[in-house]
Amino acid sequence: MRDRRRPMIAVRVADVAASLRFYVDTLGCDLVRHDTGADLAVVDAAGYAILLAGPAAGDITHELRPEGEVVKPGGSVHLVVGDLDARRAMLAARGVMATLIERPWGDRHLQVTDPDGYTVVFWTIVERPPEELLNLYASGVDALERALEGLSEADLDLAREPGAWTIRQIVHHLADAEAMALGGPKFALAEPGRVYHGNRYSQDVWAECLDYTGREIGPSVALFTAIRAHMLQLVRRLPDALECHTVDASGRPSPPVGRILGMLASHALDHIEEINETRRRHGR
Numbered sequence: 001m002r003d004r005r006r007p008m009i010a011v012r013v014a015d016v017a018a019s020l021r022f023y024v025d026t027l028g029c030d031l032v033r034h035d036t037g038a039d040l041a042v043v044d045a046a047g048y049a050i051l052l053a054g055p056a057a058g059d060i061t062h063e064l065r066p067e068g069e070v071v072k073p074g075g076s077v078h079l080v081v082g083d084l085d086a087r088r089a090m091l092a093a094r095g096v097m098a099t100l101i102e103r104p105w106g107d108r109h110l111q112v113t114d115p116d117g118y119t120v121v122f123w124t125i126v127e128r129p130p131e132e133l134l135n136l137y138a139s140g141v142d143a144l145e146r147a148l149e150g151l152s153e154a155d156l157d158l159a160r161e162p163g164a165w166t167i168r169q170i171v172h173h174l175a176d177a178e179a180m181a182l183g184g185p186k187f188a189l190a191e192p193g194r195v196y197h198g199n200r201y202s203q204d205v206w207a208e209c210l211d212y213t214g215r216e217i218g219p220s221v222a223l224f225t226a227i228r229a230h231m232l233q234l235v236r237r238l239p240d241a242l243e244c245h246t247v248d249a250s251g252r253p254s255p256p257v258g259r260i261l262g263m264l265a266s267h268a269l270d271h272i273e274e275i276n277e278t279r280r281r282h283g284r
Contacts, residue, residue, distance in 0.1 A: 006065045007042055007049035008200070009077055013116045016041050016054040022115050023052070026094055046079040046087075046122065072204050074163065076119040084108055084124045098122070103273070105136060107266045125259060126266075130242055137261045138232055140268040141225050144174070147275040148221070151284060156217060160278040167278055169212040170271050175220035176206055178227045181264055185257045188244040189234055196246035196254065224268075231261065 013019040016039055023029040023043045030044040039054035040063065053060045060070065071077060081087045088110055091098045098110040110122040128136065148171070156168040165173065180201055187196045206212075235241040235257060242258030255263075278284075 006063065006068070007051040008065055008068045009048065010051035010053055010060055010064055010068065010070045011077065011114075011116065011118050012057075012070070012073065013052050013054055015115075016052050018115050019052045023050070026096055027112070027120070028090060028094065045077075045120075046081045048079055050077065066199075069200060069202050071118060074117050074119075075204075076121050078121045078123065081122050081124055084110060084122060087122050103266075103269065105266065105269055107270070125262065128262065130258065133242070133258060133262050133265070134232060134235065136269075137265040138228065140265060140272065141228050143269060143272045144171075144221065144224065144275075147272045147279070148217070151279075155279075155282075155284050157213075158278055158282050158284070160274055160281060164274075164278075165207070166213070167275050168215075168217055169207055170275055171217040171224075172210065172212040172215060172220045173203060173207065174268055174271055175223040176201075176210070177203075177267060178224055178264060181260060182227060182231075184246060184254060185231065185244075185260050186234075188246045188254070188257050189238055189241055192244045192246075194246050195249060195251075197249065235261070 011019075016034070016036075020031065020034065020041055020043070023045065024031050027045065029046075029050075032042040032044050032049065034041040039056035040060065041052045043050050043052065051060060051063055053063075061068075064070075088098055088100065091110070091112065096112060098112045101109040101111060103109075106126050106128075108124065108126075112120045112122075114120055148167075151167065156171075157166045159166045184196055184198050187194055238244075242261070243256050245256040246254045248254055
């Protein structure tokens with residue numbers, strides 16, 4: 001497990017005991033800690049420490065790592081697993097019928113809804129040959145351009161369903177996600193093996209505080225495009241670029257550049273598909 005002392009993710013739950021039955025007995029997570037007095041518990045879910053905070057838990061920020069995040073109600077908890085099919089079989093054996101989502105670019109996710117309405121997403125990292133990986137990463141630019149083609153300003157404020165992000169919000173999120181992920185790969189390429197501390201950010205806080213609902217999308221599209229072109233130039237020019245990595249404070253290797261680019265490629269294509277689904281639902 002990555003860190004049993006302080007979780008990275010927290011969810012607010014109505015009943016900690018009921019949530020423990022779901023996460024431990026149903027999903028097969030390990031119980032790390034259960035503090036009935038503080039009305040909270042910590043479970044190890046596929047190597048990720050998740051804090052379950054009940055109504056009486058109060059302020060839980062001190063329970064999380066500095067870069068930790070409290071997931072908004074109805075939000076998603078993403079967990080990387082090594083063998084998605086084995087995870088699906090295990091869940092089925094426990095009576096859990098998880099939803100399998102398969103994307104055209106090869107990604108596969110399993111989704112389960114917990115008792116409080118959070119979506120638990122199990123996914124696995126798809127290992128691709130270098131050129132296939134880079135082509136997939138590069139394809140995001142044209143895919144985003146096609147997804148936005150012909151949309152009016154009013155269309156940009158459409159959402160796939162009530163409560164989901166609008167097209168405009170998705171575009172700003174894509175730009176910020178790429179920008180926030182840039183530091184690790186750049187340090188890995190320039191100073192392989194260096195200790196790197198990356199700050200996790202709350203996408204919902206950024207969406208609210210950086211005016212995702214009102215800003216024009218042109219600069220964010222340009223930023224997304226420029227970062228992709230910049231990284232492609234670097235990794236195609238520098239030797240062994242995709243294998244370069246930093247290390248965390250304990251000296252453990254961080255994901256290599258190639259894996260990070262693969263995750264970013266899939267992340268963007270997932271959101272671009274959300275834009276396309278929004279267009280289809282609204283006849284745009």
